[in-house]
Amino acid sequence: MLSLTGCGDPQPEGHYARGIYLLLDTSGTYTKELNKAQQLINYMLAMLEPGDTFAVARIDSSSFSEQDIVAKVVLDPRPSIANKQKRGFALQVEQFVKSVKSSAYTDISGGLLQGVEYLNEAKVGSKTIMIYSDLKEELPDGYVRNFDLVLDGFTVQALNVTKLRADNQNPQEYLDRLSQWSDRVTNGGGSWLVINDLDKPEALSL
Numbered sequence: 001m002l003s004l005t006g007c008g009d010p011q012p013e014g015h016y017a018r019g020i021y022l023l024l025d026t027s028g029t030y031t032k033e034l035n036k037a038q039q040l041i042n043y044m045l046a047m048l049e050p051g052d053t054f055a056v057a058r059i060d061s062s063s064f065s066e067q068d069i070v071a072k073v074v075l076d077p078r079p080s081i082a083n084k085q086k087r088g089f090a091l092q093v094e095q096f097v098k099s100v101k102s103s104a105y106t107d108i109s110g111g112l113l114q115g116v117e118y119l120n121e122a123k124v125g126s127k128t129i130m131i132y133s134d135l136k137e138e139l140p141d142g143y144v145r146n147f148d149l150v151l152d153g154f155t156v157q158a159l160n161v162t163k164l165r166a167d168n169q170n171p172q173e174y175l176d177r178l179s180q181w182s183d184r185v186t187n188g189g190g191s192w193l194v195i196n197d198l199d200k201p202e203a204l205s206l
Contacts, residue, residue, distance in 0.1 A: 017051035019124030020044065021115035024070070025059045025133030027106040033160060034097045037132050040159070040198060041093050045086045050077040053122045056093055057111060059133060060103045061140050064110035070096045074122070108137045108181075109145035116151065128155045134162045135177045151190025158194045 022044075024037055041056060048054055055072035057063070071092035075082045112129060119127040135158060139145060158181065167174035178194060185192040 017053060017122075017124045018048070018126045018128070019053040019119040019122045020048075020055070020128045020130065021118055022054075022056045022130040023059050023063070023108070023111040023115065023132065024056060025106060025108075025131075026100050027059070027103045027138070029102075030134060030162065031100055031102050033132070033162060034100065036160065036198060038093055038097050040132075042090055045090060048075055048086070050075050050079075050082055053119070053124055054089070055115075055118055056089075056096075057114065058096075058100070058103070059106055059108055059111045059131075061105035061107060062110060062143060063107040064114050066114070068111070068114070069118075072118075105138045105140050106133070106136060107139060107143065107145065108133060108135065109147070109149075110143075112149060112156070113147070116149065116154065119154070126155075127153055128157065130157045130159055132159045134164055135181055136164065149184060149188035149190070151185055151188035154185075154190040156185045156190050156192055158192075159196070160198055161194060161196055 022037075022041065024034060026034070044054065051074070053072075053074045055069055057069045060068050071089045073085050073089050075085055108131065112131070115129040119129070137145070158178070161174075161178065163174055182192045
């Protein structure tokens with residue numbers, strides 16, 4: 001359990017602050033799910049405290065890139081500044097959701113690796129990567145993503161894992177997808193959670 005200081009008290013760097021990196025799937029029809037993701041992001045912004053780090057990035061055809069970060073922030077200890085940062089962050093996400101174009105491919109592995117690097121550099125006390133996606137990875141020709149993830153101290157949460165048409169025809173494909181990502185995260189030393197009922201935001205205990 002995190003132990004945060006009061007809003008007006010600076011926190012010791014790297015000891016208590018939370019780091020959250022949220023990956024948004026923008027492939028195919030999944031862009032229709034982004035309005036729901038925007039509500040989730042606003043909820044999370046309200047929960048974050050001074051010193052916490054939050055970044056939202058898109059899952060693109062090649063996501064191992066800082067260029068895919070939509071918005072990022074380290075919240076200031078001063079409440080007035082932190083509130084201004086939160087409003088700016090929410091506006092950036094809103095503009096992204098309004099203008100986003102579907103990606104032809106889905107590089108989830110590259111996005112995860114970018115999230116690991118980002119949160120390790122942030123030196124936060126707890127590190128969470130959220131993946132808002134159907135978890136179906138599709139890579140362009142020539143892209144290699146068969147590396148091992150190093151996720152000691154990380155929690156990876158899969159959110160809103162929408163079922164595909166093929167899953168309805170063969171549910172085992174959906175179950176296999178979840179199992180493969182769970183194995184990859186836990187084999188890398190991380191914790192794995194699946195949260196599909198976003199109508200219960202209290203389930204997202206940050």
